[in-house]
Amino acid sequence: MMNHIGLLASIALNVTLLGFIVFSVRKARLKNQSRKKPIVKTASNLRTISCPSCSQHIKFTLPTDGNKARCRKCHAQFKLDIDDHRNVYITEIKLPEDDRNIKSLADCYSILGLSADAIPLDIKAAYKKKISEYHPDRVGALGIKIKQIAEEETRQINAAYAMLQEHGMV
Structure with missing residues (x-):
């Protein structure tokens, strides 16, 4: 009688372990399937x-x-x-035509807020002042539209300063 109880206990333990192994394998498969990206079908055209x-x-x-x-x-x-x-x-x-292209040195001076007889020291000071006003990182918290406007103004200021540098004004 004792041998039968031991045999039944051994079988029950083996069935329980086998169930645990099967459960673990199924869980691992489901986990791996969820990691795979779904295949997206696109139209041939x-x-x-x-x-x-x-x-x-x-x-x-x-x-x-x-x-x-x-x-x-x-x-x-x-x-x-x-x-x-x-x-x-x-x-x-x-390419789209940009209406805000800088065409002359007078445009550069007007963008920087200077007169045509400005000396290099004035040009550098005006450039630093304008860049600090319009830098996108300074106005980023005010919203996306304002940041985009600031980025465009920064491009214009940098282009004006670069043109003045190319012509030896700075």
Whole structure:
């Protein structure tokens, strides 16, 4: 009788251990399956290209409406050509015209808030003052739009100062 109880206890222990092992294996499989990224199926006519100007990803479907495309980020326009094998080629590009380009030294002085007869010391002081006012890190807490405006102003100030340096004014 004692041997039967020992045998039953041994079988119960083995079944319990086997159940624990099976449970652990299933748990490990589920954990590994959740780590795998799901396979995303894309349509065969969906294409993605990078803007030649700003490297922004642009998605479109074939066939395209016309053969012109425009980047939403930098507004560059380009022409798309598609061959017989459905490969896409960018053949022309027209960069957006910037209305705020600095065209003369007078523009540089006006951006820095100086008169045309300013000496190099005044130019450097005005540059440092303007940069400290408009630096994006200083106005970052005021919102995204204000930060974008500050970034544009900083670009203008740096371009004006660089142009003055190129012409030997600083």
